[in-house]
């Protein structure tokens with residue numbers, strides 16, 4: 714199986730790495746690959762038994778390389794099952810961590826004609842000191858509107874590593890069912 718991620722600040726890489734470790738414990742080898750370092754060939758994707766993608770959201774959209782990946786996946790004649798994880802801050806709220814409850818994930822899936830076998834939204838990380846001035850002000854505004862922290866020094870990891878483990882476990886079950 715193949716495991717990809719798209720990240721800007723590293724949280725999706727950490728999540729993909731954790732998934733990779735969990736899969737390894739289940740006897741499944743899947744090295745996390747950064748889509749920013751190059752997209753896979755269509756043939757490689759088609760030949761995989763399962764494909765997983767972990768991708769973050771910035772300003773309402775999944776990262777460009779993740780969008781390009783999905784466009785490529787859409788072109789495959791007989792694609793392997795897809796496991797999708799959307800990483801964003803909205804998912805920190807109860808009920809916003811599912812394919813139905815998370816608007817980014819729901820719209821993402823709706824825009825593509827093939828439904829993923831697995832889809833989840835995972836809460837990311839807030840890290841104001843790391844952001845540019847403009848990004849910091851924008852995210853503070855969003856946080857003010859959604860009841861989150863606005864202290865410009867705030868650094869909060871919202872990621873539920875238990876949820877990541879559960880997603881990895883579901884991927885392992887699916888992969889083992891493909892054999």
Ligand SMILES: Cc1cc2nc3c(=O)[nH]c(=O)nc-3n(C[C@H](O)[C@H](O)[C@H](O)COP(=O)(O)O)c2cc1C
Nearest residue numbers: 720721722723724725769772773801802803837838
């Ligand atoms: C510039 C910027 C824009 C963001 N836009 C959104 C957004 O529109 N909705 C949201 O829920 N989270 C948003 N986030 C939060 C990120 O999705 C979150 O920080 C995530 O952990 C980033 O993952 P990454 O480190 O893999 O890039 C934004 C973060 C930044 C820095």
